[in-house]
Amino acid sequence: MNSYTGTAKVLHWLIALMVLGAISAGFYMTSQALSPQIIKIYMTHKSVGVSIFLLMLARLLWRLKSPPPALPAALPAWQKTVSRLTHLALYLLLFLMPISGYLMNSATGTPMKYFGLFRLPNVIARSADASALWKAVHGYLAFALCALIALHVLAALKHYFVDRDQILQRMLPNRRKI
């Protein structure tokens, strides 16, 4: 079958899971008053974000080495274009989200520890203005990412349930032949 590689699948679903977790935690924690428990959620959210960034780097390198399978020839041209743009935007946002979050954390001067294990450096100078700026960027990009994920998921489901083609299956685990 015209399928993604196993590595690409693992990266896709691992990142998907982490992104859903990070987004859910992000909307939840920012809707609550700060408390020690909420701060722990912030800390985990930040470490998950750094992990997503690293996994996205791996994924980008893998994609360059092992390009995705071609889209079906029967697919209308506009759908191919929209698909390429959506994937490009998803890649872009999955880099920009952790980057803007990291810059926001650095600007606030908050010490960053990766899952409590070791310290990561703050990369820009502390400033209230930069904190507010990157917080806003991170927040708006989160909504944009949600919209893109919704589009991505709905398109995949439409291919499976309406078009009944093999687009979604390209990213699913291979069926073992019995």
Place this chain on the structure above:
Amino acid sequence: MHFFPNILFAAFAAAAPASPAAAPAPVPVPVPVPVTTVPSKGFAFNQASSQLQFTGSYDGEAIEGTFKSFAGNVQLSTAPVGVKFDVLVQVASINTDYAERDEMLKSAAWFDAKKYPTARFVSGVCVQAKVWSCPGTLSLHGISKAVTLQVALDSAKQTITGSAKLKRKEFGIGSGEWEDAGIIGPDVSIRFTVKAAPALPLKAPATRQ
């Protein structure tokens, strides 16, 4: 900007509360004093030329903050050699470069800046050992406690720098679920740099160190 008249300072230094009081220390309304009337052995300072910083801990790592609005005065005497401080800090000027965190620190569970808008440190006469040690009383968040500043005079730079170590719990800073030192640690250190006006006789006490 407001400076304390030195006569007020002298009165407060003499009447510095020795025992911790539950109620906030009454703070007199600062009276502006023209710079020309500041006695030659004292000077006033504020945030324009000086810094007041603090370091707390977050997840075991140092995290910094400042107070952006404060005013006070320093009295220097040569016989006996001495230094005295009186500083009034506007609590709501707390700044950690992150608006949400600053709001939290001003809230009732922390500094409760609405109820306790000012903090004040009044020292007695500082004692010169290896460094200057300034015993005094810090009134913060409605609680007055003895606090000793470690102070260094730098006659070349015309600065007075100092530090103190506090336990936030002793002043009821961070109550309720914040009280137990988990993510936000119990220890807070304070540092300040006071820039003396060049014309003032900082040199006399400093050279005797």
